[in-house]
Amino acid sequence: MHSAMDPAARSRTYGGFLHLEELLSLQESPSGHHDEMLFFTAHQIYELWFKILLHELERARDAMLADDVPWALYCLRRVRVIERVLCEQIDVLATISPGSFQQFRGGLYSSSGLQSAQFREIEFLSGLKDPAHLRRDDLTDAERERLTRRLAEPALTEAFDMLRVRRGSPDLAEILRSEVIDDDLGRLAEALIDHDEGFSQWRYRHVRMVERIIGGRDGTGGSSGVGYLRSTLAKRFFEELWSVRGRL
Template sequence: MSKPYDPSKDGAEMNFKDRMSYGDYLSLDMLLNAQKTWTDTHDEMLFIIQHQTSELWMRLALHELSAARTCLLDGKAHQAMKMLARVSRIFEQLNSAWDVLRTMTPSDYTAFRDELGQSSGFQSHQYRQIEFMLGNRNTAMLKPHAHRPDLVELLQEELAQPSLYDVALKALAQAFPLPDEVMNRPSSETHQPHAAVQAAWTEIYRDPETHWELYELAEKLVDLEDYFRRWRFNHVTTVERVIGFKRGTGGTGGVSYLKRMLAVELFPELWHLRTEL
């Protein structure tokens, strides 16, 4: 009978006294003790982990989006596009997570829903920061964070910067000059679809070989919004499957509110131009 395999015989480190271990590096004690349940129901753990992991993925998305914006401002478009591609993959992961949550039935959720109080994903400041960064700058959405001045300050700092799409439009304007009302709009306001912007992007798509870098950037933005839209759609269908048309715990209309969000366009001209080609 062969002896059990001993990894230390092949050089694996086995003694971590006073040394950096896997758990130390990842702060696993803190991370794995952050799942505080409020009931003894089985599915509450699923609900908490689903939302905590989503917040972790959003943390990474913000890291990548911020770096991509900086790269675009610095004229490093190819580095930015790599980061944008990564954000699309992050939202692919967020989309897959809904499949796990959908294994929770209405009966499972009802058993602990009252313990949520008025807490809701609607109040996620990271999600709001992502929307602000991508260009959906609805300042009314600062209100759910009024009890946390630090979060309001964080979001206001984002509103003071150009959105990712604004930065893309600056790059576009170097090839196709754009009107003052597009380029000098207050950064806290959401960009509105503009015929001149659509005409410029349309020219990019009609002659991609001449404007390859802008063409590639446009497609990276479309890819990102595509995954973001799917995430919103999966959110709607998951909520409808679990609670139907009840109001959300945070007071929104639930499914009706989420369906309204499906109509929001982040990079409108990049979608509208396709009809013209």
């Protein structure tokens, strides 16, 4: 007879290495409704992708602070691809019918995707720092601590500005006027715009998905739903990098 696998050996298996037993036990369907499992799992997956985005954006920021443009570009390329994945995942949530969502919506109580601390961290790290988010009463102590740290540390916008100053404050319009950009600051500026655009596309797709499912009704967690989400569509991380195009 085979003896039970010892913990050390189990940790070297595929399931053990990925902690699959624990991971796969985290998906819930409190009401037992068919689409509830999808709803919970999709949002957990979003939070995992947000974790990776923070990891890559932080590394890109640190690379810029260290004058390592190639490494910053390496990380930002991955960020853009992940943001495409986030957009594609909207299509999965959009398969939940309006009637189906109403069957388990009440079980969400006061929870809302707007309460995602990692989402706010991405905004802070990218350059949209709003201290008002720190005053929310739905934050845990750990979440408030993370947002406080993100508020105090350099954002991507600041890291790019400092790098530009160290390079002699070149005119971005002059750099971007080239038909083929061969300047590393120019390539970095375009990579940051890619991130900004990618996140904006996700916001837009998310608004449309929510509108498709709940229409103009108030959202969960006390939000105004689609009305609030629409008001965020004009947000941008890198205003100067957008406006400079008007001077080309």
